Amino acid sequence: IIYDELMNNVSYLMSFFSQHAMNVIGIFAEEQTLVLQIVAGVLHLGNISFKEVGNYAAVESEEFLAFPAFLLGINQSRLKEKLTSRQMDSKWGGKSESINVTLNVEQACYTRDALAKALHARIFDYLVDSINKAMEKDYEEYNIGVLDIYGFEIFQKNGFEQFCINFVNEKLQQIFIELTLKAEQEEYVQEGIRWTPIDYFNNKIVCDLIENKVNPPGIMSILDDVCATMHAVGEGADQTLLQKLQMQIGTHEHFNSWNQGFIIHHYAGKVSYEMDGFCERNRDVLFMDLIELMQSSELPFIKALFPENLQADKKGRPTTAGSKIKKQANDLVGTLMKCTPHYIRCIKPNETKKPRDWEESRVKHQVEYLGLKENIRVRRAGYAYRRVFKKFLQRYAILTKATWPSWKGDEKKGVLHLLQSVNMDPDQYQLGKTKIFIKAPESLFLLEEMRERKYDGYARAIQKAWRKYMARKKYVQMREEASDLLLNKKERRRNSINRNFIGDYIGMEEHPELRQFVGKREKIDFADTITKYDRRFKGVKRDLVLTPKCIYLIGRDKVKQGPEKGLVKEVLKRRIEVERLLSVSLSTMQDDIFILHEQEYDSLLESVFKTEFLSLLSKRYEEKTQRKLPLKFSNTLEVKLKKENWGPWSAGGSRQVQFMQGQGDLVILKPSNKMLQVSIGPGLPKNSRKYEFPFDCPSEWIRVLILSVHFTFISQSLPYPPPILCSSLFLCSIHRKIFALSITLLSLPLPPSVRRQTTNRPPPAGGRPKPQPKPKPQVPQCRALYAYDAQDTDELSFNANDIIDIIKEDPSGWWTGRLRGKQGLFPNNYVTKI
Template identity: 60%
Template sequence: TVNLCADLEFPAYLLGLETAQLAKKLTSRVLDSKWGARSESIEVQQNVEQANYIRDAWAKALYTRIFDRLVDIINNAMQTTVVELNVGILDIYGFEIFQRNGFEQFCINYVNEKLQQIFIELTLKAEQEEYVQEGIQWKAIDYFNNKIVCDLIESKVPPGVFSVLDDICATMHATGEGVDVQLCQKLSHQVGNHPHFQLSGGTGFAVHHYAGKVTYDANGMCEKNRDVLFPDVVLVMQSSSNAFIKSLFPENVTGTVKGRPTTAGSKIKSQANKLVEALMKCTPHYIRCIKPNETKKAHDWEEDRVKHQVEYLGLKENVRVRRAGFAYRRVFDKFLHRYAVLTKETFPQWRGNIKEGILHILNSVGMDKDQYQLGKTKVFIKAPESLFLLEEMRERRYDQHARVIQKAFKKYFARQQYLKQKQKAADILQGRKERRHHSLNRNFVGDYIGLDHHPELRVLVGKRERVEFAETVLKYDRRFKPVKRDLILTPKSLFLIGREKIKKGNDKGKIKEVIKRKIDLENISQVTTSTRQDDFLVLQVRNEYDTFIESVFKTEFLFMLDKKVREKCQRPLNLQFSDKMEYRVKKEGIFGGGSTKQVHVTQGHSNEAVLKVTAGVLNISIGPGLPKNSRPSERSASSGPRPVKVSTSRTQQQPSGNKLKEHNGRGRTVTTAASARTPNAALAAVIGARAGAGAGNAMRHAPNLPRTSHSQHKRVSTEENGPSDYMRPPEAGVSGEKRKNSRKARPVPGGGKPKPPSRPKPAVPTCKALYAYEPQDTDELAVGEGDIIEILKEDPSGWWLGRLRGKEGLFPANYVERI
């Protein structure tokens, strides 16, 4: 009986039951019996121990069914009607071996034993059976199959441990006193002779699991195994006024005769078998977790514990089977489809026997015959390194194909960009300036200096600064004297770089590069050029002096300058065209003032400009070019300019001081007013004009490199109607005949001596790296400590050009020492 019914009021309220109804089912149960065709129900009162069993089973049933309902709700919410592949993660406790092991450890170890059996079936046993089915020659590996342990625990015929435990629980009545001893006695009778079972004392037994021997305490096992949820309890819950509680008990228990109530052990066994059935439908991948200590601290390693886990987790057998077997296997058609790209015979399609195609692929990569075998339907590869070889060669082949595609696309894209650039550049000069024959259809290169070979220039500009255009130009001073300057255009500024001789210090007398002028793009107010085909430009700078230059690649320079000004200043370049130009020159000294110089461009007869200074004015005469409305062709030029190939030693040619005649490197002549009045100077001007005309025609075929005047002067013959008699050479005579005969019989070179060996090539200077250096740019070398580097060029800037492992690049000089 229940002494305090008030204690049941709140639980009854939560369950939607009457208090008396709840008290009755806790203290009594309905026993159904059948005699022949008659059945009878008898209400039996329970003692305190039996009432506790009913209470515990009732609470466990509520908890279990609510938990299952939550799982169902979550699964239904995540369920989708789309057919898809699923990846599931099963996280479960490993084998538990404590100082005292009870019913809970027995159930957990049983589930782990079942999972270990799947592991054996799917890895060790299945792999060896696959080799036999495919006819593969290999050495069999012995392993322990734990099916005998699983049968000891779950078997029904002959009865296993769970079956014996359920029988003992079914015979328990009013009291459970002595049932644990009875369990051990019955286990000894039923499974005592099993090789993996042994008794341990009066109330204990041991099972030899796959993980090792585990001793279990039988005290309390029968009590924990009982799950006495009688049918009349289910009927009471189905009469609840709470719809949710009522839905937790949907089973039909209204039959005339009820079966034996389920136990915790039978439920564990049923759920384990369902889990195994679900896993066998999947492709499991195992992650074995090893517990290195019991302290849960880092760097605490118990070697014996780790070795034991490695052994009972089956890792040793798995490794042995993998070593004796093959690491990779694939059906013929999938293997051929994946690696057909390795040979031209199998790609894109192999039309012969599939095995012959696979053998052809394996032989083409040079794989040893002991590294693979062909079965009936699959190819087996032994070592992972052999598989890595196939994968690496496959990636290389796809990389080659990708490079071909990239090359074709980049070539097409670059061609389109060239065409667009030429058209945009033509728009700048359209209708306002005559064009040169050789420059109308040429491609744009950008770097005509070769900055990759000149780190000293990159240091001045800034190694991180992008160079949009680079060219060696002629810059004219206040006396119209030309001097070479390296013009470099970046997204922010325009640089004019020259050379100076060091006057003091250890490097006295050496030539170094210096920035002669830096002009920010926003300060360029105007650029002026003539309407003729000449190459002269005036860069007018806001609030400063101007710069007068001559640029062979003026069209490309103006195009890039206009583009960068638009990007930086959000305005177009102010470009003016006039045959009469003025530019301001730099002040001389402290008290000197800046003056203005004038340049007049007139029409001449030569394709190359002829410069003449008269009364402080520079007169430039040049022949007519292509019409102002000329445009480049729609297709790219067949032979455009190539990037300038600059030697590693860069010398500066300084112009002479007061020479009357100076060659500017483009086949034209600059004369002063005094020299122009002399007959010799006039004759030199005519010869220079003719040479310029010849150079202009030659430039059509190679517009990228300007011709020099030394190779363009035509020979002027002094003879008109043939030489006079007194100018002819004398007759040879007898001596001439002897000389002629002596030339026919030539002696053996060197008097018959063997040819001396050729002189050995001079050794390349080398240096040793003192420190490691990680490259910061693509043109730098990755240097490790102790590397031996060949020195190709030493530069005063501190960045040397060298060669390491066949690769050329820059490296810091203070990181190495010369050998």
């Protein structure tokens, strides 16, 4: 019972999968039923058997006719009639006459089988066509097809089936020769390439031996002719075929005969075919009667499977199996010739199907009959790569400036220019009439590698420009955000607004003694040496380091004991986690003092780069806490002290810092008891912002510079500094020209010191001889147009009209000079050569 249920379930599952597959390809339910109905009809046709009655065939049991007739939608009596007889048309004296020919048992069996085969073949073609239609698209595209057929067959006894299979393989070998051997060598001749022809066997003569129609007729034509003249019994037809073959093609160099068959010299070797059953297997007994029977079906679906025009085809012979094979093979060849075939040659090393079992003679024979030796010789002597000049130029135009973006002139000369530019060996290529031929794949790989390098270089340049743009954009945004922190809240120093942000002013990578206090993978956002004020308002130097996580204050102390006693070592004085900050306090004046407020105690610090530090700190604080860093601006600030366990100051408490209006730009500190008074002169207004020169509008920033120069001479104060880092010498020269032009146009009065130097004096009285002029200096010199305050230790500070020795001029805009014995860098747009 379990076995029966299991088998029933298996049958049900197979039926389910078949119907599911037909659903997927879009076959309607009614058509699915008809497909299964025809398959059942084919199976029931196999149950019909025949008996001999008076030398003619009769259906042995007519009850087996009813169900297939029902399934196929045809009349039962007509099915019986067409299986045991057929209509034959004959002509005599210009008149045509139809004769009803009764079949014998052998012919009736062939007719039944032919009908079953025809139904099965046509329903199979219908399913294939349905699948193709389901996958068909409304646009053209490239396809890859795989052709897998029976290989060449050579058995002890070879018959009609082996003859057909070997014929198809012979046709495919001919395509292989046409496309790889013959076509390649012919192309070399057409293009005028120097070439030594390679001999090979062209099997077209064997294909003609099999499929020729006339002069002389081929084996298939003779076979069809013999089958057409066969009578009711096929006995003796094979011998008749052999005799005709000997008469018609017996002298052919690739044909031999013997008493039981014939031999064909295929490309794969000699194959002997036995004549027994050749004619019977070639005959197709699907006469027009059976087609007419199927067209009389009540089912339109079955009628559509047999679309033949009986009126037009009645006079012709029924197609034979050989003619069908020949037509299908030629159709296949036509399809393949439209494509670009690639061949996979499979070598069978043994007959045992075991690893490491090698039959050398068998392998050698396969290599010979597959034509691999000739193909390799042609490929080795030939050129692995060929391309028309235009496409070659388009692909490798990027390698030279002359060919990019397109070559102007003769394409052949352009190709030659490309090859010479990459120093390719002339023996590795030849130029034909329309194509270039490259011999070794390595030479082609050289071109491809150089092409990839070019694209890689350009891609890197684009990436570099993009990253530079994004970094500059981010940098400008960061400076704007930093400026916004203090905008309308705090006065600004004159030289701080346009200052560039550097971040690491210490060089942490070169100071491992400082880096040891920071986490291994922590990024350094900011590092600078600052001043920290203790509870007595005494200033000490500390290294301030900011990372995404913490603020570090690093000092230096003498080692009091141990082997390193007396040495000054770096010591971590304080570590503040960014998120533990409560706020930061600053004054409203232009000083550099700020206070970091934390839960335990505060830190009073002074840094020239406070704006940069606060902008980075604010960003990291917001990342950690998801809120803005509280900034407090007041001229009276309070500092909470650290509780100590020693001395009179151990109680902790607080201190006060009071800011007062003073004179000048230098900070004056006056500590008194628990208060620190800080006085400093007025700075730039609180609403001062960095001015970005609009480089896309030169006239605008020229106007601004002229006004800046004008303001400088009227007020005789420190000038608003132009951009220090000139992007090119052009900008720096423009600054100098603008300055000179502004003096002329505005007719400004010069400073007294300059007027005194340039006032005309009367010539000296006679007497003492005129002193010899001083020799010109050995080094070039320049005069300062206006004052400059050094912003770093390696820079020079100077006043207007100072004479500076020029040691080195740099295109970046920063020159190296010497003033009063000190050597350093200075901006060239602050000076003019003398």
